[in-house]
Amino acid sequence: MGVAQAAKESGLSRETIVYLDRRGLMEVEKVAGARRFSGAQVRQFKEIAQLRLMGLGLEEAVQVAVRNGSAADLVRLCLVARAKAEEIDRTLQAWVWLCSLIVERLPAAQTAADETSS
Numbered sequence: 001m002g003v004a005q006a007a008k009e010s011g012l013s014r015e016t017i018v019y020l021d022r023r024g025l026m027e028v029e030k031v032a033g034a035r036r037f038s039g040a041q042v043r044q045f046k047e048i049a050q051l052r053l054m055g056l057g058l059e060e061a062v063q064v065a066v067r068n069g070s071a072a073d074l075v076r077l078c079l080v081a082r083a084k085a086e087e088i089d090r091t092l093q094a095w096v097w098l099c100s101l102i103v104e105r106l107p108a109a110q111t112a113a114d115e116t117s118s
Contacts, residue, residue, distance in 0.1 A: 001036065001042065003017055003037075006037040006045060010042050011045070011049035011050075017037075019058075025059065025062045025066070028041075051065060054084065056080070060080070
């Protein structure tokens with residue numbers, strides 16, 4: 001499939017896919033000068049898109065999705081992923097706390113609203 005279809009199916013932009021080719025980060029077949037991508041490559045693009053959403057840099061995401069990173073690179077990425085997960089957990093805990101605070105204050109707010117409308 002071509003670049004436009006690969007972008008549509010994977011969630012990566014056309015520009016990102018072309019960039020991956022130009023930088024030599026992924027092997028790309030060319031037919032009559034046009035880039036062509038296999039189903040396996042589109043699945044890798046989907047993985048890259050997901051990893052980018054999780055906060056990995058493009059080249060790090062490619063190392064994981066294309067599996068071309070060294071063991072040391074992958075261990076480093078694992079440590080980065082764990083640190084990011086811990087950060088997300090702290091943020092999630094803060095949101096849960098805020099929700100419980102709001103719920104705790106709802107009865108007082110409702111009572112005040114009832115008093116002003118009477």
